Amino acid sequence: MNGFTRCIAPALAALALVAGCSSTPENSHPSPASGPASGAVELPFTATGNEPFWRAIVEPGQLVLERMGESPVELRYDTTHSSATSRTFRAEGEGIRITLVAAHQLCRDSMTGMPYPNQVRLDINGEAFRGCGGEPARLLQGAEWVIEDIAGAGIIDSSRVTINFMAENRVSGSASCNNFTGGWKLTGEGLGFNRMASTRKACSPALMNQESRFLSLLSDITRFDIGRHGELLLISSDGRVITALPSTE
Numbered sequence: 001m002n003g004f005t006r007c008i009a010p011a012l013a014a015l016a017l018v019a020g021c022s023s024t025p026e027n028s029h030p031s032p033a034s035g036p037a038s039g040a041v042e043l044p045f046t047a048t049g050n051e052p053f054w055r056a057i058v059e060p061g062q063l064v065l066e067r068m069g070e071s072p073v074e075l076r077y078d079t080t081h082s083s084a085t086s087r088t089f090r091a092e093g094e095g096i097r098i099t100l101v102a103a104h105q106l107c108r109d110s111m112t113g114m115p116y117p118n119q120v121r122l123d124i125n126g127e128a129f130r131g132c133g134g135e136p137a138r139l140l141q142g143a144e145w146v147i148e149d150i151a152g153a154g155i156i157d158s159s160r161v162t163i164n165f166m167a168e169n170r171v172s173g174s175a176s177c178n179n180f181t182g183g184w185k186l187t188g189e190g191l192g193f194n195r196m197a198s199t200r201k202a203c204s205p206a207l208m209n210q211e212s213r214f215l216s217l218l219s220d221i222t223r224f225d226i227g228r229h230g231e232l233l234l235i236s237s238d239g240r241v242i243t244a245l246p247s248t249e
């Protein structure tokens with residue numbers, strides 16, 4: 001790395017976290033504050049777990065529990081706890097007692113590795129299960145992400161590369177010299193970008209080269225993750241990484 005590049009910015013203490021997973025969450029640090037600030041759970045809320053598979057869907061006034069090989073169970077629930085960081089639902093009937101606790105803590109699905117904004121504990125007649133819940137898109141939206149590193153080469157000093165995940169699967173930002181727009185899509189397996197376009201302003205060769213590397217790598221992204229310090233990691237199929245932090249401006 002030469003004098004025109006810089007390393008990843010120091011971690012922001014307010015964003016510190018350690019990721020959990022759907023089977024055994026590793027820690028209780030909160031999810032990044034990039035998504036909506038309206039609390040841990042927005043209805044309808046879906047949580048899933050693996051080995052054995054289960055899914056719980058919490059809608060206004062109703063909790064639906066689905067388990068492999070069994071008919072769905074639909075119950076009315078009471079909210080026994082609600083705060084900015086967690087929410088607890090309890091339901092009982094048809095010989096079953098359910099307690100579902102959703103916490104605003106980063107969680108990774110144990111099968112796909114997809115990050116989710118909520119860790120979930122589900123108790124069914126006293127038997128405990130763990131899983132992930134909420135929409136992964138909430139981890140991406142609500143902040144302007146400032147790129148700090150492109151595939152291990154840093155970025156040019158005083159240059160600005162950004163990305164914004166907007167509604168209706170639109171993405172925009174600054175690629176170094178030019179602005180770009182396009183689409184983004186989340187599936188159960190990962191993240192991808194398409195229909196990318198940019199303006200055509202000319203800048204210094206160094207900036208244009210950085211812009212070309214960024215946009216080329218962005219087109220190869222297949223998944224995302226959240227790092228230990230709240231950084232966004234956009235990861236390509238061959239393991240190259242774009243690293244970004246939420247803008248403080």
